[in-house]
Amino acid sequence: xxxxxxxxxxxxxxxxxxxxxxxxxxxxxxxxxxxxxxxxxxxxxxxxxxxxxxxxxxxxxxxxxxxxxxxxxxxxxxxxxxxxxxxxxxxxxxxxxxxxxxxxxxxxxxxxxxxxxxxxxxxxxxxxxxxxxxxxxxxxxxxxxxxxxxxxxxxxxxxxxxxxxxxxxxxxxxxxxxxxxxxxxxxxxxxxxxxxxxxxxxxxxxxxxxxxxxxxxxxxxxxxxxxxxxxxxxxxxxxxxxxxxxxxxxxxxxxxxxxxxxxxxxxxxxxxxxxxxxxxxxxxxxxxxxxxxxxxxxxxxxxxxxxxxxxxxxxxxxxxxxxxxxxxxxxxxxxxxxxxxxxxxxxxxxxxxxxxxxxxxxxxxxxxxxxxxxxxxxxxxxxx
Amino acid sequence: xxxxxxxxxxxxxxxxxxxxxxxxxxxxxxxxxxxxxxxxxxxxxxxxxxxxxxxxxxxxxxxxxxxxxxxxxxxxxxxxxxxxxxxxxxxxxxxxxxxxxxxxxxxxxxxxxxxxxxxxxxxxxxxxxxxxxxxxxxxxxxxxxxxxxxxxxxxxxxxxxxxxxxxxxxxxxxxxxxxxxxxxxxxxxxxxxxxxxxxxxxxxxxxxxxxxxxxxxxxxxxxxxxxxxx
Ligand SMILES: Nc1ncnc2c1ncn2[C@@H]1O[C@H](COP(=O)(O)OP(=O)(O)OP(=O)(O)O)[C@@H](O)[C@H]1O
Ligand SMILES: [Mg+2]
Numbered sequence: 001x002x003x004x005x006x007x008x009x010x011x012x013x014x015x016x017x018x019x020x021x022x023x024x025x026x027x028x029x030x031x032x033x034x035x036x037x038x039x040x041x042x043x044x045x046x047x048x049x050x051x052x053x054x055x056x057x058x059x060x061x062x063x064x065x066x067x068x069x070x071x072x073x074x075x076x077x078x079x080x081x082x083x084x085x086x087x088x089x090x091x092x093x094x095x096x097x098x099x100x101x102x103x104x105x106x107x108x109x110x111x112x113x114x115x116x117x118x119x120x121x122x123x124x125x126x127x128x129x130x131x132x133x134x135x136x137x138x139x140x141x142x143x144x145x146x147x148x149x150x151x152x153x154x155x156x157x158x159x160x161x162x163x164x165x166x167x168x169x170x171x172x173x174x175x176x177x178x179x180x181x182x183x184x185x186x187x188x189x190x191x192x193x194x195x196x197x198x199x200x201x202x203x204x205x206x207x208x209x210x211x212x213x214x215x216x217x218x219x220x221x222x223x224x225x226x227x228x229x230x231x232x233x234x235x236x237x238x239x240x241x242x243x244x245x246x247x248x249x250x251x252x253x254x255x256x257x258x259x260x261x262x263x264x265x266x267x268x269x270x271x272x273x274x275x276x277x278x279x280x281x282x283x284x285x286x287x288x289x290x291x292x293x294x295x296x297x298x299x300x301x302x303x304x305x306x307x308x309x310x311x312x313x314x315x316x317x318x319x320x321x322x323x324x325x326x327x328x329x330x331x332x333x334x335x336x337x338x339x340x341x342x343x344x345x346x347x348x349x350x351x352x353x354x355x356x357x358x359x360x361x362x363x364x365x366x367x368x369x370x371x372x373x374x375x376x377x378x379x380x381x382x383x384x
Numbered sequence: 385x386x387x388x389x390x391x392x393x394x395x396x397x398x399x400x401x402x403x404x405x406x407x408x409x410x411x412x413x414x415x416x417x418x419x420x421x422x423x424x425x426x427x428x429x430x431x432x433x434x435x436x437x438x439x440x441x442x443x444x445x446x447x448x449x450x451x452x453x454x455x456x457x458x459x460x461x462x463x464x465x466x467x468x469x470x471x472x473x474x475x476x477x478x479x480x481x482x483x484x485x486x487x488x489x490x491x492x493x494x495x496x497x498x499x500x501x502x503x504x505x506x507x508x509x510x511x512x513x514x515x516x517x518x519x520x521x522x523x524x525x526x527x528x529x530x531x532x533x534x535x536x537x538x539x540x541x542x543x544x545x546x547x548x549x550x551x552x553x554x555x556x557x558x559x560x561x562x563x564x565x566x567x568x569x570x571x572x573x574x575x576x577x578x579x580x581x582x583x584x585x586x587x588x589x590x591x592x593x594x595x596x597x598x599x600x601x602x603x604x605x606x607x608x609x610x611x612x613x614x
Contacts, residue, residue: 277479280440281540282468283496284461373460378440381479 001300001357004256005307006314008249008353013315014323014343015245019238021341023202026234027227029165030092030174032069032102032196033205034212035230036061039221041193042230047076047148047186051222054192055095055179061195064215065208069198071098074182074191078145078153080125080175082133089129089173091143093182093192102196105163105176112137112161119180123157126171127164135159141175147187155185202227249353253360261364264296268368275372276380289369296365303361304354311354315345385452387548387580388414388437393446393456395432395603406432407443408603414596416547417578419571421585421594429603430584431476434550437582438471439463451547468496472541474551476584478533480525486512486536487521490543497544511539514569516562530557538566542573549573551583555590567593 027033035042036057038049051057051072058072074093079086096115100106105124106114115122123141130136139159147153157177165171183190197212199205205226212224228235268275275288322340395407406429414420422430435441436448439455440463448456451470455463467473480489490508499507512521515535525533534557541549549570555563571593573579583590591597592611599607 273479274481274483277475277481278492279460279464280438280467280473280475280479281493281496282464282466282471284464286461287496376441378435381475381477 001256001260001303001361002307002310004252005303005354005357006311008252008357009308009311009345009350010315010318010343011245012249012353013311013345013349014318014341015241016346016349017319017344018341019241020202020344022238023227023234026231027202028104028198029167029170030103030105031227031230033199033202033227034197034209034224036195036197036212036216036222036224037193039223042225045075045077045193047146047150049193050148050188050191051193051195052191052220054190054195057222058095058098058195061197061212061215065197065211067197067200067208068098069101069200071095071102071196072179072192073099073194073196074179074186074188075193076145076153076182076186078143080129080133081142081144082135082139084134085132087129087132087173089125089175091123091145091182092174092176093179093186093188094176095179099176102198105165105170105174108163108165109161110164112159114161114163115176115178118178119184120178121155121157121181122160123175123177124161124163125159125175126173127162128168128172129175130159130162132172137162143185145186147185148189148191149187151187153186155181157181249356253357256357257360257364260296260300260361261367264292264365264368265371268292268371272375272380275375276377276382279375280377280381285373285375289372292369292372293362293365296369297362300358300361300365304358307357308350308354312345312350315343315350318343319345385416386413386449387416387418387451388412388582389447389449390433390437391447391449393436393443393448395429395436395441395443405603407436410446410600410603410605412598412605412608414580414582416580417574419574419581419583419593419595421583421591421597422600423585423591423597424600426586427602428600430600431552432603433600434552434582434584437548438473438550439466440473468493470547472544472546472549474534474537474541474549474554476552476556478525478530478537480533480536480540482525485522485524486517486528486532486539489525489536490540493540494544499544507543508539511543512536515539516565531559531562534558535562535566538569542569542579545573545577546579548580549582551581553585554583555585555587560589563587564589 038051041049054072058070062070072095076091078089078091080089096118115124137159141157141159143155145153199208209224209226216222279285319342322342324340390410390412393407393410397404397406424430436443442456447454487508491504494504512518515538517535538554555566567590570581574581595611597609597611598605
């Protein structure tokens with residue numbers, strides 16, 4: 001029982017730390033916690049589903065929320081060509097001044113520098129894309145795509161920096177240009193596609209979302225979405241993982257419950273004679289049953305306390321020293337996680353598992369206790 | 385009022401396909417403050433009768449009253465309460481609780497009754513002294529002789545001054561001196577507290593202490609003699 005409690009504490013802590021990290025890492029690269037977009041844009045990224053006057057809107061939101069971590073963006077699909085090769089990519093127009101507040105990419109430039117001037121013909125590309133294009137800092141990139149009105153759009157930009165976010169998908173298919181340049185190139189007429197908001201804490205995203213939603217002018221077709229709506233895949237991955245993990249925990253808890261049932265049944269049977277004497281002397285079967293329950297509860301509680309304590313200690317140890325599971329690298333790469341995990345021991349993760357085990361322990365002790373009601377003292381006393 | 389009344393009780397055991405009539409239409413009245421000896425050869429039904437009176441076993445038919453209250457239709461819990469409050473048992477096989485010391489065994493009933501630890505300790509030490517076990521209070525049953533265990537069982541039965549004491553062969557393992565000391569103790573309790581005693585025994589000397597002697601054979605009462613108190 002103690003062992004299973006330790007295991008539960010550790011596994012649950014590890015799991016939840018992993019989710020937190022997955023969420024944090026995924027959101028901090030590009031998505032942010034909230035985005036204001038035109039209705040329908042998140043499902044189908046059409047150029048014409050714009051946020052008009054995107055920079056002014058971003059400024060307004062910054063003031064309304066009294067929060068600096070707000071940035072405007074535009075996004076377009078384009079064919080990027082170097083001298084040698086061409087690739088289809090997503091070009092994101094960003095505000096160089098604010099982008100670093102909502103995204104980790106500006107900080108992940110490994111060669112050259114990030115964008116500075118809002119109107120310069122400059123571009124920063126992912127490291128994999130740079131390799132694929134066989135292009136480096138100082139080279140020219142030609143962008144071909146469709147403008148907001150569907151017309152043909154083309155422009156040239158100089159590579160000023162190369163970033164490496166760690167997420168291969170992003171590094172292969174993303175390039176960032178200044179928003180002013182983006183608006184010129186794609187005939188945006190001051191519009192963009194997203195205002196990205198980063199809450200001080202993940203848990204505050206909901207409240208901010210409500211605040212922005214209430215503030216957004218009703219006559220526009222703008223909507224504010226939270227990260228779960230923006231990244232449904234992330235939420236689904238977590239949910240799928242959670243349900244399989246909880247199935248496993250369920251099996252573990254049931255195993256423990258059965259072993260407690262078995263132990264307690266044996267220990268009641270072993271003491272049949274004593275219980276018979278006690279009842280013959282005048283202890284009510286109900287009271288005896290309560291004593292037996294109390295005994296199990298005490299054992300269960302000790303198991304809970306020791307298990308949670310050791311579990312916490314083990315988790316704490318790994319929270320400093322890290323923990324890696326062979327074969328985790330794949331998942332780590334997909335969700336942009338480091339390959340060593342540092343599980344975070346917390347109240348919830350430490351006690352939820354052991355408390356459930358405790359409750360099931362009590363439940364499974366009820367049967368032996370109830371059996372005592374059927375014990376007949378005369379026969380019980382005769383048992384050797 | 386009668387301390388104990390049995391009306392036409394029967395108890396049949398099945399052994400294989402053979403029926404054994406352990407109690408065969410037994411009726412007795414035992415007055416309050418009575419001192420009754422039950423004597424019968426082995427297998428005569430003494431233990432079965434004591435169990436029926438103590439509510440440990442329900443007869444197949446007939447009625448049992450203890451202190452005027454009908455008990456053969458009570459629930460297990462109510463029977464337990466009745467035993468706890470009114471009846472002291474000395475079981476034939478002592479039936480001490482092996483993990484408890486002599487003193488703890490004696491204190492057990494009082495503990496269930498809710499007597500304070502101090503009062504328990506005083507009473508149990510006094511009673512153990514009376515049955516001649518001072519110095520052995522902290523021994524467990526396995527560390528005592530049969531006779532010593534038997535005396536612990538007697539001490540346990542009488543320590544909380546029950547109205548009725550049911551003793552099944554309480555002197556079986558005692559030498560004649562200890563057993564007469566024990567019977568003196570019973571007699572004294574009988575006289576000073578008006579405790580009713582029902583004692584099953586083969587022992588002629590024990591029978592001599594009884595005010596009334598009931599002889600049984602094969603589950604039936606065959607003789608019922610009023611004796612003078614010894
Ligand atoms: N649980 C039982 N199952 C079957 N038969 C039983 C059971 N208990 C008692 N008997 C039978 O009932 C009869 C009366 O038994 P009881 O124990 O009352 O005799 P007793 O007078 O106490 O004998 P002893 O002096 O040996 O203690 C015996 O024939 C015994 O075999
Ligand atoms: Mg007997």
